Amino acid sequence: MGKPTRVTNRIRTLRFAHGEMTQADLADRIGVTRQTIIAIEQGRYSPSLEMAFQIARAFAVPLDDVFQYPNSEGVTS
Amino acid sequence: MPFEEKITWVNAVVTVIVPVAYFAIMLGRLGATSAADISYQWPLLIAIGVSIVLTIVGSILAGIGTGISAELRGRSASDDIDRKDERDKTISRHGDLIGFYVSSVGMVGVLALTMLEYEYFWIASALYLSFVVGTLVGSVVKLIAYHRGF
Numbered sequence: 001m002g003k004p005t006r007v008t009n010r011i012r013t014l015r016f017a018h019g020e021m022t023q024a025d026l027a028d029r030i031g032v033t034r035q036t037i038i039a040i041e042q043g044r045y046s047p048s049l050e051m052a053f054q055i056a057r058a059f060a061v062p063l064d065d066v067f068q069y070p071n072s073e074g075v076t077s
Numbered sequence: 078m079p080f081e082e083k084i085t086w087v088n089a090v091v092t093v094i095v096p097v098a099y100f101a102i103m104l105g106r107l108g109a110t111s112a113a114d115i116s117y118q119w120p121l122l123i124a125i126g127v128s129i130v131l132t133i134v135g136s137i138l139a140g141i142g143t144g145i146s147a148e149l150r151g152r153s154a155s156d157d158i159d160r161k162d163e164r165d166k167t168i169s170r171h172g173d174l175i176g177f178y179v180s181s182v183g184m185v186g187v188l189a190l191t192m193l194e195y196e197y198f199w200i201a202s203a204l205y206l207s208f209v210v211g212t213l214v215g216s217v218v219k220l221i222a223y224h225r226g227f
Contacts, residue, residue, distance in 0.1 A: 005226075024152070032162035033079045035223075044226030045164055 005046045008068045012041050014059045030054040080143050081165040082223045085172075087135035089216035091128050096209040099124040103202070112196040121201060168222040176215020183207025 015021040023041070027034045030051065039045035040055075047055065056063045099120060106115055187203045 031160065032164070033160050035079045035082075036162050036164040039164060039226065042226075048163055051163060 005043055006070055007046050008043065008070075009040065009066055010068075011037070011055065011066060014061065014066060018059055026055070026058060029058045079165060079223070080139065081161055081169065082220070083139040083143065084136055085216050085219045085223070087132060087139055089213060089220065091131045091135060092209055092213045092216060095124050095128045095131065096205070099205075100202070103198075112198045115198050117198050117201055121205060124205075164227070168219050168227055171222060171227065172215040172219035175218045176211040176213075178211075179214045180207050180211025183210060 011026070015023070015026060023037045024034045027037045031054075032051065036045065036047075040047055052063060052067055056066045059066065103115070103117060103120060183203065184207055187200060187207060190200050190203050
């Protein structure tokens with residue numbers, strides 16, 4: 001519970017870069033609740049690979065432009 | 078608050094209120110009669126029935142509340158009510174699994190009471206309590222997962 005995820009994301013930045021898309025708009029696009037988008041943005045939930053691809057597709061960017069995972073030295077890639 | 082979280086709250090509240098009332102009544106009766114003579118069958122069935130009805134009514138009210146809230150925000154009510162996503166399902170499975178483990182431990186106690194040939198009242202009460210505690214723990218786990226992350 002409260003498991004810290006090492007996955008970080010740029011969803012908030014990408015939303016603002018895409019016409020200040022709201023969390024509700026993004027949720028509607030990928031068919032999830034707004035609370036799930038909030039949880040992902042805040043690092044409280046790691047989405048499935050499928051949802052991660054859907055989010056990336058909503059922003060028309062590659063997956064690793066949205067999600068990053070630190071290597072053993074702690075550098076995110 | 079997601080609709081599924083509201084349903085979890087309904088389950089948690091019902092799972093506390095009804096069993097507390099049931100055990101308060103039954104333990105009160107126990108003072109006046111022995112466990113062997115206590116008539117627990119109908120009260121237990123009524124408690125289970127009331128739990129089911131309250132859960133259904135609570136879920137309907139949660140749905141109406143969610144619908145009204147969605148409409149006020151200019152969204153379709155069905156968007157918020159029908160949308161059970163992978164996070165809801167994952168949290169639900171996790172809570173149900175923990176609840177099952179807790180109930181299972183309780184079942185060992187029920188088995189022990191049966192082997193020791195306790196009165197049916199105690200066996201039935203322990204069985205009911207196992208279900209109740211398992212369900213409650215499962216609901217609490219889900220609510221924590223919704224708030225603290227999963």
